[in-house]
Amino acid sequence: RGCARCARRRAGCVRAMSSDGGVASPCINVCRIDAATGWCVGCLRTIDEIASWSQLADAERRALRDRLGPRRLQWRRLQRAAPPAEPGCSG
Numbered sequence: 001r002g003c004a005r006c007a008r009r010r011a012g013c014v015r016a017m018s019s020d021g022g023v024a025s026p027c028i029n030v031c032r033i034d035a036a037t038g039w040c041v042g043c044l045r046t047i048d049e050i051a052s053w054s055q056l057a058d059a060e061r062r063a064l065r066d067r068l069g070p071r072r073l074q075w076r077r078l079q080r081a082a083p084p085a086e087p088g089c090s091g
Helices: 004-014 047-055 058-081
Strands: none
Touching: 047 058
């Protein structure tokens, strides 16, 4: 059982492999590039990383996924430091 956070973590572990046994894409279908960082707000990859994913070998995919953990920590710090959006602002 456990908490919701643990359940999300377990779901992430399941997504580590694709249905064909290769490394699964980190895409979570929240696709919007942040203008300040150049990262997708869903998976935190750059547009070049997203575009090249299908051509990468599994070792390269794992290396890219390994870079996403530290990037997520940086993203969270940036989000905490950002001023709140104005009411009605979508950005």
